[in-house]
Amino acid sequence: MSPSAKSLHVTASPDGRRERGARNKAAVIEALLQLYEAGEIQPSAARVAEVAGVSERSVFRYFDDMEDLAAHAIVIQWERVRQFYEGLDGSGDFDERLKKMIDHRLRLFDRVSGVGRACVVMSVRSATVATAMNQRRSILRAQSVGQFAPEIAAHSRSDAVAHIVDYTLSIENIDYLRSSMGLSRSRTRHTLSTALRLALT
Structure with missing residues (x-):
């Protein structure tokens, strides 16, 4: 191997390792999110590693602990x-x-419910998640109150x-209606609409 080729080979290897590391780190994060969506709220490092296709040791190579990974x-x-x-x-008017x-x-709710349940659990231990x-x-609260500002003010x-x-x-209330009470999407919609009408009119 010529000196120039050898030099190129040496300098390329760290880049290759970094790329693999970045891919593996992303795979670990994606695995955790997939598990959250599937209803596994507190998966072990071994379970995350299994889904990500990496070793359990790799999980802690990229993250300090499971809390850091969750954040x-x-x-x-x-x-x-x-x-x-x-x-x-x-x-629009009130009905609209x-x-x-x-x-x-x-x-x-359809987009965030799985991760949201995990966040509720993680927020007890993680200030970052909380x-x-x-x-x-706060964003959702401002939206809700702003949407019905005239009715609330009156x-x-x-x-x-x-x-x-x-x-x-709140997402938590919708989750309760859907998951704990087992309401269909249409019945959940009707329940929310009825509750808001009772409160606002």
Whole structure:
């Protein structure tokens, strides 16, 4: 091998290792998100490694611990679902705004429910996850209250009504209706609509 070829070979190897490392790290994150979506809320490192196709040791080569892995995964997931938090149309009369609000929240639930359940569990142990959850809840709270601002403002107990609206439209409440109560999507929609009408009209 000529000196120049040898030099090229030596300098290429670290790049190749970095690329493999980046791919493996991404695979580990993707595996955790897939497990969350499948309902495995607290998978072990061995389980994540199995799905990712890497060794268990590799998981801790890229992340300090499972909490660190979860925090990285939630950042990635946020970038994927950010658009579903946005784009709520606040125009129209009450019935139109009500329909748009419920449509928006049910679409969002479909996208985030699996990871959301995992976040609830992880937030107890991870300040990073807890902060991320609170930030997203704040976004949804502002949307919910803003969508029905005229109706809330007209109520004699506006603060209490705002809290009811916020809770009714929370991802956690929708998850309860769908998962714990076993309501279909159409019955969930009807329940949300009825609750909001009772609170706001």
